[in-house]
Every structure is written in structure tokens, then in C-alpha cells.
Amino acid sequence: MATFASSSTYSGVYVVFMVNRLQILFTILILPMYLVHSYMIWGIIAIGILSQLNLLILSKWFSSDFAAKGYNGFVELFGERTVRLFVIAGLFPILLNIVVNTLGYVQMVHTFIFPSMDNKWLILSIFLVGCYVAAKGMANTIRFVMIAFLSGAWIILLFLPLFFPPEASLYDLYPLVPTDWSIGPWKSWLALWSSFSGPEYLICLTTWLSPQQKIRKYLTLANAITVFEYVYLFVASLLFFGPHYLNAINFPVVHMGRYLQSPVIERIDTILLSIHMFNYVFAIAILLLCFYGAVRIILGRLHKQTTRTGYVSACLVILICMFIVDKWFWNATARENFWVTLQMWLGAFTYSLIPVFLLLAIKRKGAV
Amino acid sequence: MVHRKRAVLLAFFFSIVLTTGCSPFVENNTIEEIAPVTFWYVSSGGEGKLKISTLVPPLVKEKKRLLTLQVELVKQGIKQFNLINYRELKAGQTRMLLISEELAKQGVISLINTLLTDPELSQRLYLAVVRGNFEDYIRNQLNAQPSLDYFLYAMLKHYEKHYQGEMTIVNLHQFMKKLYSRFSDPILPVFKANKSSFTYEGTAFFRNDKLAATIKTMDDQLFQLFDNDYYVKILAMPALSVTIGRVRSTVHMELDANYSSLSIKIDLSGRIEEYRGEKNILYPEEVANLTNEIKSYLEKNTKALFKKMQQEKVDPLQVGNLSLHPFAKPLKKEEWSRYWQQMKINVDYQLHLQPLINIKK
Numbered sequence: 001m002a003t004f005a006s007s008s009t010y011s012g013v014y015v016v017f018m019v020n021r022l023q024i025l026f027t028i029l030i031l032p033m034y035l036v037h038s039y040m041i042w043g044i045i046a047i048g049i050l051s052q053l054n055l056l057i058l059s060k061w062f063s064s065d066f067a068a069k070g071y072n073g074f075v076e077l078f079g080e081r082t083v084r085l086f087v088i089a090g091l092f093p094i095l096l097n098i099v100v101n102t103l104g105y106v107q108m109v110h111t112f113i114f115p116s117m118d119n120k121w122l123i124l125s126i127f128l129v130g131c132y133v134a135a136k137g138m139a140n141t142i143r144f145v146m147i148a149f150l151s152g153a154w155i156i157l158l159f160l161p162l163f164f165p166p167e168a169s170l171y172d173l174y175p176l177v178p179t180d181w182s183i184g185p186w187k188s189w190l191a192l193w194s195s196f197s198g199p200e201y202l203i204c205l206t207t208w209l210s211p212q213q214k215i216r217k218y219l220t221l222a223n224a225i226t227v228f229e230y231v232y233l234f235v236a237s238l239l240f241f242g243p244h245y246l247n248a249i250n251f252p253v254v255h256m257g258r259y260l261q262s263p264v265i266e267r268i269d270t271i272l273l274s275i276h277m278f279n280y281v282f283a284i285a286i287l288l289l290c291f292y293g294a295v296r297i298i299l300g301r302l303h304k305q306t307t308r309t310g311y312v313s314a315c316l317v318i319l320i321c322m323f324i325v326d327k328w329f330w331n332a333t334a335r336e337n338f339w340v341t342l343q344m345w346l347g348a349f350t351y352s353l354i355p356v357f358l359l360l361a362i363k364r365k366g367a368v
Numbered sequence: 369m370v371h372r373k374r375a376v377l378l379a380f381f382f383s384i385v386l387t388t389g390c391s392p393f394v395e396n397n398t399i400e401e402i403a404p405v406t407f408w409y410v411s412s413g414g415e416g417k418l419k420i421s422t423l424v425p426p427l428v429k430e431k432k433r434l435l436t437l438q439v440e441l442v443k444q445g446i447k448q449f450n451l452i453n454y455r456e457l458k459a460g461q462t463r464m465l466l467i468s469e470e471l472a473k474q475g476v477i478s479l480i481n482t483l484l485t486d487p488e489l490s491q492r493l494y495l496a497v498v499r500g501n502f503e504d505y506i507r508n509q510l511n512a513q514p515s516l517d518y519f520l521y522a523m524l525k526h527y528e529k530h531y532q533g534e535m536t537i538v539n540l541h542q543f544m545k546k547l548y549s550r551f552s553d554p555i556l557p558v559f560k561a562n563k564s565s566f567t568y569e570g571t572a573f574f575r576n577d578k579l580a581a582t583i584k585t586m587d588d589q590l591f592q593l594f595d596n597d598y599y600v601k602i603l604a605m606p607a608l609s610v611t612i613g614r615v616r617s618t619v620h621m622e623l624d625a626n627y628s629s630l631s632i633k634i635d636l637s638g639r640i641e642e643y644r645g646e647k648n649i650l651y652p653e654e655v656a657n658l659t660n661e662i663k664s665y666l667e668k669n670t671k672a673l674f675k676k677m678q679q680e681k682v683d684p685l686q687v688g689n690l691s692l693h694p695f696a697k698p699l700k701k702e703e704w705s706r707y708w709q710q711m712k713i714n715v716d717y718q719l720h721l722q723p724l725i726n727i728k729k
Contacts, residue, residue, distance in 0.1 A: 111487055112487045114392075115487065115488075116393075116394045116395050117392050117393065117394075118392060121392040166531060166597075169686075169689070171686070171689035171692050172549075173694075174692040174693060174694050174698070175692065175693065175694055175695060175696060175697065175698060176694040176695065177694070177695055179696065179697035179698070180697065240545075241545060241548075242545055242548060242549045244548040244549055244550060245544060245545050245547075245548035245549065248548065255491070258487070258490070258491050259491045259492065259541055261492065266490070267490075
């Protein structure tokens with residue numbers, strides 16, 4: 001298996017799609033319920049700008065010489081032993097990301113499409129699809145983002161009718177500014193910042209991305225698309241539910257989908273939710289490859305040929321983790337779910353730290 | 369060798385999965401064997417119990433029956449229906465929930481929450497209040513009109529499409545949105561049922577989740593002009609022996625700064641379609657007289673309608689939203705309620721009526 005062969009590099013449009021799809025995952029479906037107040041529209045934009053600054057820092061890393069060398073670049077920067085330590089530390093966020101996103105999606109499918117089905121089947125089926133994509137190798141997985149983006153991005157257009165009366169009234173957006181001196185609960189800001197995380201995983205893929213100066217442009221574009229999608233969906237859900245009702249709803253975006261109607265089929269939401277799976281499959285596949293690669297680095301097998309046994313055992317470990325979390329530790333309400341909160345903290349943490357850390361490392365190396 | 373190994377591994381893997389759980393699908397949805405429910409009628413069954421009824425089978429060409437059960441819980445009722453009917457009832461196609469007036473007065477929130485949390489049910493489920501004995505009506509009409517449940521649904525759907533002002537149509541989502549919103553109160557249509565007829569009666573105002581008041585005929589027509597699509601097809605005023613048709617309204621409401629008065633300006637355009645009074649409306653001055661009479665009549669009735677809302681402490685027209693401002697702190701619900709009850713209402717109608725033409729007097 002030539003899982004990690006890097007025969008070709010991919011153009012900027014792949015970077016745009018990857019960053020965008022990694023940012024939008026589980027969060028896009030639940031974000032509005034964390035924001036609630038209409039002044040958080042400005043919150044999204046502010047955090048989007050902050051995320052943009054963060055991406056500028058990250059792009060410094062990509063335009064340095066170390067990035068193009070991939071793993072060897074990291075070794076040059078930190079030394080092999082330290083890199084291995086970092087990779088061990090990185091295993092947990094990757095694992096958590098896969099587990100939380102898959103289980104979150106599975107929970108939604110379970111709630112809205114197959115309420116009587118055992119969760120294990122759903123987990124297994126979506127994860128197997130992810131494994132299949134990942135088994136095609138990194139190059140193909142990156143190519144898969146095109147499908148993930150094109151099949152998912154247009155869905156938000158369906159919500160356009162919700163912006164107009166009789167469903168919408170402008171008064172649901174008022175007041176547009178915070179009227180007392182609070183800026184809302186910390187959790188909404190945490191949810192918001194973590195919903196922009198995801199691009200930091202690109203540092204694992206540097207070998208496949210063509211070394212270029214223009215990456216900053218692509219990152220900016222991807223971030224802008226994300227900001228637009230968040231603002232759009234948040235405003236749509238505010239207009240549709242009104243702030244008080246929104247506060248009481250668990251999966252606002254899916255509920256909006258349920259309200260759509262078509263003359264052909266009745267429950268469009270089931271189809272939309274299924275199409276959204278491509279996004280998850282992509283994320284699972286790419287994170288799975290990161291996980292597998294990380295394990296290989298830790299075991300010092302980086303320069304050996306990848307084996308099927310190794311790959312399957314990496315998949316099995318993740319699958320077992322998912323089953324365990326699902327069976328004993330998963331709380332059905334997203335608002336109080338420990339794992340979702342932990343994933344938010346960890347996502348926010350990795351997204352804020354990794355770019356700065358890499359920049360400092362380059363600066364230090366440059367000074368020496 | 370490799371192949372055999374792989375096969376063994378796969379078999380092993382699937383047997384693990386199969387031993388941990390049973391088959392993934394446990395629901396039988398074979399269309400020939402089920403009875404999709406189209407409506408529930410829920411009334412109070414005394415002693416805190418609920419009485420729920422539905423008509424089965426809704427689709428197949430078989431003799432229809434009305435099933436009724438006394439239960440403590442809605443879902444318990446749905447389960448018990450399966451025990452007294454030979455087809456399994458499925459709720460996924462439910463289109464209407466009819467609530468009896470007595471139950472609506474006691475509060476409907478627990479009932480509606482049950483439906484809302486069921487992802488099988490559409491958010492577009494129509495809600496309505498029924499006054500009188502709906503079961504009697506169904507029993508009596510079943511022979512004459514076997515698919516009356518479908519006709520009822522088709523009627524609601526027809527009038528919903530453009531909110532054309534014939535009747536109030538409310539679905540589950542609209543009800544909940546108004547229920548949760550800061551100022552406004554939900555509304556529902558009211559139908560009156562007896563042995564032989566089922567008629568649209570008017571609009572019910574809810575205070576929180578409890579039915580507070582019902583408006584009929586003239587009041588309801590005026591209410592349609594203020595809500596819905598600002599249109600009624602026929603505005604009949606028997607007191608003045610006149611009917612205005614194709615009435616479009618442009619409503620402009622303004623609150624004053626300290627919430628003590630509300631001035632409403634309404635532009636009404638339409639045409640006089642019928643006149644059976646004494647005036648000779650071929651003469652312009654007589655038409656002007658009539659127009660003035662209509663104007664004061666409408667103003668009087670509108671004031672009375674608003675008075676009624678204030679007395680009942682309900683705000684179904686969402687007047688409270690006018691107090692919202694992009695850059696100001698919103699009022700509390702109680703504050704608004706206090707202002708609303710004491711508010712002075714000024715109504716001013718501007719009529720643009722086309723007179724009757726081609727008539728002989």
C-alpha cells in the first residue's frame with residue numbers, strides 16, 4: 001500500500017476547500033444554538049478576523065523552507081526526539097476530533113433518520129466509508145475534498161426562503177448590539193473560536209501541497225467562505241426561530257431543514273443530512289491518515305513500507321475508542337456533552353497554539 | 369492463503385458486530401401493512417386524562433372507523449391504538465392536530481412538546497381548536513364523506529398557501545415561534561363541529577399556552593387584515609348592507625415614545641361589490657356618505673378588537689415588537705404587558721373604494 005506516496009502536489013483550490021471543510025464540521029449544525037443573541041453576528045465576524053490573523057501566522061510557516069520538507073522539516077527544527085514527543089501529544093486531539101465528529105453526526109442521524117437503529121451500526125457504516133477513502137491513499141483523500149465541498153456547500157442556498165416573510169421578521173434580529181455590559185457566556189466564544197479550528201491539520205499535509213507564496217491568499221479565501229457560511233446560517237436561524245426559541249432548540253440547522261418542503265419528497269432533511277456525510281467522511285479519512293502517520297512516526301517506521309495490518313489496526317483502535325465513548329460516556333444533549341466541550345477546548349487550544357509555536361520555532365532557527 | 373485469511377478476518381469481524389446487537393432495522397414499514405395516521409383529535413377525558421381519536425384506515429379502500437381511547441399520555445394512546453386495530457399506526461404522515469376547546473383552555477404545551485420532539489412529525493403540522501363534539505361529526509359524516517379527513521387537510525393546505533385571509537392557518541412551527549417570542553402570543557383557528565357540520569368559526573388568542581379568547585366574523589375579518597397577508601377577499605358588513613371585495617390593507621402602526629398610545633393608520637383599497645341599502649349610490653355624494661359610514665364602522669370595530677386584546681392581556685399582532693430597536697435595550701415581557709393594557713389606541717382608516725358600476729337603481 002502506497003498510502004503516503006506523494007507523487008503530485010495540489011493546487012490552491014484544494015487548500016481552500018480543505019481549510020473550509022475542516023473548519024465546518026459538526027459545528028455548523030449546532031453553532032447557532034451557542035450564539036443565540038443577535039449581536040453575536042458581530043462576534044462571528046470579529047472571531048473570523050482573529051482567525052484570519054492566525055492563518056497569516058500559519059502561512060508564514062508554509063512559505064518557510066521547512067514546510068516543503070515535510071517531516072524532515074520538523075526534524076530540522078526540533079530534533080527527532082522532540083518531534084516524536086509532539087506527535088505523541090498530537091495523537092489525542094486527532095483521536096478526539098474523529099470520535100466527537102463521528103459520534104455527533106451519528107447522533108444526529110440517529111435522532112432524525114434512524115431513531116430505532118442501534119448506534120453501533122451507524123458508527124460502523126460511516127467509519128467504514130471513511131476508512132475506504134483513506135485506504136485509497138493521501139493523494140486521493142485530498143482529491144476527495146472536491147466531492148465533499150461540492151456536495152455540501154450548496155445546501156445553505158436552500159435556506160434562502162427563510163430570510164423572507166412570512167417566516168422571517170426583522171424584529172427577531174433586534175437589538176443588534178449587546179444592551180447590557182455582558183458579552184454573553186464564555187461558552188459561546190469558545191464554541192465560536194473552536195468552530196474556526198481545523199486548518200492546523202494542514203501542517204501534516206505540507207508535502208502534498210505545492211510550496212508556494214500564494215498560500216496566504218487561499219487561506220484567506222477559505223476563512224472568508226467559512227465566515228460567510230456561519231453568518232448566513234446564524235442569521236437564517238435567528239430569523240426562523242427568534243432568539244428565545246433558538247435558545248431552546250438542540251440541532252437548529254437540522255430543524256430548519258425539516259421545515260423545507262418540496263413537491264417531490266417530503267423529508268428533505270434526511271437527504272440533506274445524508275449529503276452532509278461526505279464532509280464527515282472526508283474529515284474522518286484525513287484525520288485517520290494523520291493518526292496512522294503519527295503512529296508510524298512514534299514507532300519509528302516512517303521510512304518503511306506501509307502495511308495493511310498496520311493500517312487496519314489503526315482503524316480498529318479508533319473504532320473501538322468510538323464504541324467505548326458511545327456506550328458509556330456520550331451524553332445526548334450537545335449543550336451539556338462533556339466530549340463536545342472537551343473537543344471545543346482542545347480545538348481552540350491547538351488552533352491558537354500551533355501557528356504561533358511554529359512561527360517562533362522558525363524565528364529561533366533563523367536567528368541561530 | 370491471503371484470501372482465506374481475509375475472509376476469516378471479515379467473518380470474525382462481522383460476527384463480533386452481530387453478537388453485540390441484533391439486526392439494525394427493527395421497524396416494519398411495509399406500506400400494505402400499516403395505517404399512516406393523518407390527524408389526531410385530542411380532547412380532555414376527565415380526571416386529567418386525555419381522549420384521543422383518529423380515523424383508520426386513511427388510505428386503503430376499506431370501511432373507515434373512528435377509534436377513540438382514554439389515556440394518560442399521548443404516546444401511550446398511540447401504542448394502544450395498535451392493540452385495537454389490526455394495522456400498525458404510523459405517525460409519520462400526521463398532518464393535523466385538532467384540540468378540543470376545553471383542553472386548549474387548560475393549556476396545550478405538554479401536548480405540543482410531545483409532537484415537537486418527535487422527529488417523524490413535520491414542523492408543518494396544522495394545529496386547530498375544535499369547539500363542540502368533533503367525534504359526533506365524524507361518526508355522522510363517515511358514510512356521506514368517507515375521506516373527510518383528507519378534505520379537511522386539503523382545505524387547510526389550500527388556504528395556507530397564500531395566506532389569503534379566508535381563515536387563520538397556523539402550523540406547529542409558527543405556534544411555537546410565537547409562543548417563545550418575547551412579546552407576541554400564539555393564535556390558532558377555531559372550528560365549530562356538531563352532528564352535521566364543521567365550520568370555520570374564527571381565531572383563538574392564546575395567553576402563553578392557554579386559550580384566552582375567541583373572535584368571530586367581523587372581528588376575525590379585521591384580524592386577517594392586520595395579520596396574515598393583509599388581504600381579505602370579501603369583507604362583508606351586514607350592518608351597513610354593503611360588501612367590499614378584494615380588500616388589501618397597508619397597516620402602519622406607531623408607538624409613541626413612552627408607550628402610552630398606539631396610532632394605527634390603515635389604507636384599505638378594494639371595491640364595493642354589493643350594496644343592498646337605501647342610498648342611491650349612483651350619486652357621488654351618496655357614495656361619499658357611504659364611505660364615511662364604512663370608515664367609522666371599521667374604526668369602531670377595530671378599536672373594539674384591540675380593546676378586547678388588551679383586556680385579555682394578549683398581543684397576537686406582535687405590537688410589542690414595535691418597541692424593539694436595533695440599539696436599545698428591549699422591554700421585559702411584564703413591562704410590555706403593563707404598557708399594553710393601558711395603551712390608548714387611535715385608529716385611522718383611509719378608504720380607497722371603487723364604486724359599483726353598471727347598475728340600475
